[in-house]
Amino acid sequence: xxxxxxxxxxxxxxxxxxxxxxxxxxxxxxxxxxxxxxxxxxxxxxxxxxxxxxxxxxxxxxxxxxxxxxxxxxxxxxxxxxxxxxxxxxxxxxxxxxxxxxxxxxxxxxxxxxxxxxxxxxxxxxxxxxxxxxxxxxxxxxxxxxxxxxxxxxxxxxxxxxxxxxxxxxxxxxxxxxxxxxxxxxxxxxxxxxxxxxxxxxxxxxxxxxxxxxxxxxxxxxxxxxxxxxxxxxxxxxxxxxxxxxxxxxxxxxxxxxxxxxxxxxxxxxxxxxxxxxxxxxxxxxxxxxxxxxxxxxxxxxxxxxxxxxxxxxxxxxxxxxxx
Numbered sequence: 472x473x474x475x476x477x478x479x480x481x482x483x484x485x486x487x488x489x490x491x492x493x494x495x496x497x498x499x500x501x502x503x504x505x506x507x508x509x510x511x512x513x514x515x516x517x518x519x520x521x522x523x524x525x526x527x528x529x530x531x532x533x534x535x536x537x538x539x540x541x542x543x544x545x546x547x548x549x550x551x552x553x554x555x556x557x558x559x560x561x562x563x564x565x566x567x568x569x570x571x572x573x574x575x576x577x578x579x580x581x582x583x584x585x586x587x588x589x590x591x592x593x594x595x596x597x598x599x600x601x602x603x604x605x606x607x608x609x610x611x612x613x614x615x616x617x618x619x620x621x622x623x624x625x626x627x628x629x630x631x632x633x634x635x636x637x638x639x640x641x642x643x644x645x646x647x648x649x650x651x652x653x654x655x656x657x658x659x660x661x662x663x664x665x666x667x668x669x670x671x672x673x674x675x676x677x678x679x680x681x682x683x684x685x686x687x688x689x690x691x692x693x694x695x696x697x698x699x700x701x702x703x704x705x706x707x708x709x710x711x712x713x714x715x716x717x718x719x720x721x722x723x724x725x726x727x728x729x730x731x732x733x734x735x736x737x738x739x740x741x742x743x744x745x746x747x748x749x750x751x752x753x754x755x756x757x758x759x760x761x762x763x764x765x766x767x768x769x770x771x772x773x774x775x776x777x778x779x780x781x782x783x784x785x786x787x788x789x790x791x792x793x794x795x
Contacts, residue, residue, distance in 0.1 A: 475541065475754045478773055479511030480504045481693055484761035485526045486519020487564045492761055494526070501530035503763035507770050510538060513663065513693065513757050514591075515545035515602055515643070516583060517561075520553075520569040521590055528591035543598035543663070543691075544587045545643050546580040546624070548573055562714065573609070575601060575620035577627035584631060599628060599637045600663055605649030617652070625657055632660075645694075645713075647679050654682055663757070665693035666713055668750070670701060670743045671724055673789060677750075684752035692747035693757040700725055701743035724789055731788050735781040741772035742781065749782070 485497050504512070512531075514523050524544060531540060550569035557565055584599060601620055606613040628640040641661035642653060650662055662683065668676035669692075683690050696702045698711040705725040712721050732739040747756045760766055 475689060475691070476509070476511040477748060477755055478509060478769075479513060479541070479691075479755050479757045480509050480766075481757045481759035482512055482514040482523045482527055483518045483759050484523075485514070486517075486523030487566050488518065488562055488759075489564065491565050496762060497526045498530040498533065499763050500761055500766060501527060502534050503766040504760065505531075505534055505538065505540075507766050509766070511541040511543075511755060511757075513543045513643075513691070516550055516587060516590075517545070517548050517571050517602060519563045519566040520550055520560075520571060521586075522563075522567045524587055524590035525567070528593065532592050541597045542591065542593065543600060543643075543661075544591070544596055545600045545602035546583040546587075546628075547575050547602040547604070547620075549579050549583065550586070573603075573616060575604070575616055575624040577623040580624045580627045581631075584636070595635075596637055598639045598641070598661055599631060600641050600643035600661065601625075601628065602643050603645070604642060604653070605644050605646045607646040607649075608644075613649075617649075621656060639689075641688075643693075647676055650679055651682075654679075654686070654688070659688055661689045661691060663691040663693055666697055668692050668747050668753070669695055669697050670728060670739075670746045670785065671697050671712075671721070671789075673746070673786065680750045680752040684750075688752075689754045690750075690752045691755040691757055692753050693759075695743050695747055695756050695758055696740065697743075701728075702740045704739070705729060727788050728785065731781070731784050735778065735784065737777055737781050738772055738775055740768075741775040742777060742785070744769065744772045745775075745777060746782075 512527055514527050548571040551572055553568050553570040609616050631637045632640050639660035641659045643663035645665045647667055698714050700710040700712045700717055703710045705722050710717055729739055747753045758769055
């Protein structure tokens with residue numbers, strides 16, 4: 472797998488995450504990203520139950536730029552027809568009429584890959600990731616899902632890579648523990664870790680990242696704003712941390728970061744966006760975006776100059792979170 476772009480676009484909002492996005496606004500977002508030089512798009516069948524993949528595929532086809540893009544998508548959920556398409560389900564509003572069902576078997580992964588190709592209007596996908604393995608998602612069923620993946624699904628991913636259908640394989644998750652487990656079990660090309668190596672949780676992933684660096688595993692960091700709180704700020708009416716309302720201790724940490732950023736005249740969102748790339752194992756940071764304004768603002772934050780003494784003060788001001 473060639474070097475990845477250091478800034479990409481997470482596409483969950485194209486699937487109506489938390490709010491309905493009309494077709495034109497979704498298309499404009501992708502076009503604005505391309506115009507800004509973003510050529511890496513991460514998506515998943517789960518995002519709007521096929522809606523985000525379909526919209527991304529349509530927008531890229533209509534843009535007609537001819538520029539090569541890098542697309543990562545995911546496997547691990549089958550989409551089965553459902554009667555319900557109106558209202559909120561799993562955080563997605565008025566999404567496509569399918570129900571996501573966890574399935575990490577070889578047959579499900581191969582079928583999911585084919586269906587993603589159709590929705591994305593692509594001949595091939597660059598990166599294919601097993602989505603949401605781990606105890607945080609599956610609870611007591613986590614070990615059973617992991618065993619199916621290791622015995623059946625992972626060999627299917629390797630087959631797709633060996634056949635040239637994809638360039639790289641790995642996992643896309645929100646917890647470090649499952650990353651550590653799989654690093655002990657199977658070779659991975661890429662790990663997409665969302666929400667765990669952030670300005671709010673600076674030291675939590677260090678040991679894991681060092682292991683990836685030693686093994687040559689590329690790390691993509693998603694969710695650099697921790698579901699939005701590092702953009703919304705501590706005073707926002709309804710801030711989100713890890714897709715939920717933040718605890719008092721999280722709000723205290725955000726306020727501390729805000730004070731340090733204010734002293735240094737640094738945008739907190741810019742610091743949050745740039746922080747993950749300070750570790751050499753991290754190849755890409757992947758904020759979720761919707762709307763041309765967010766694309767343009769992201770580029771400004773990404774290029775904002777931040778002095779070294781800011782990072783020193785942030786590290787001193789925010790106590791480490793214990794590794795889990």
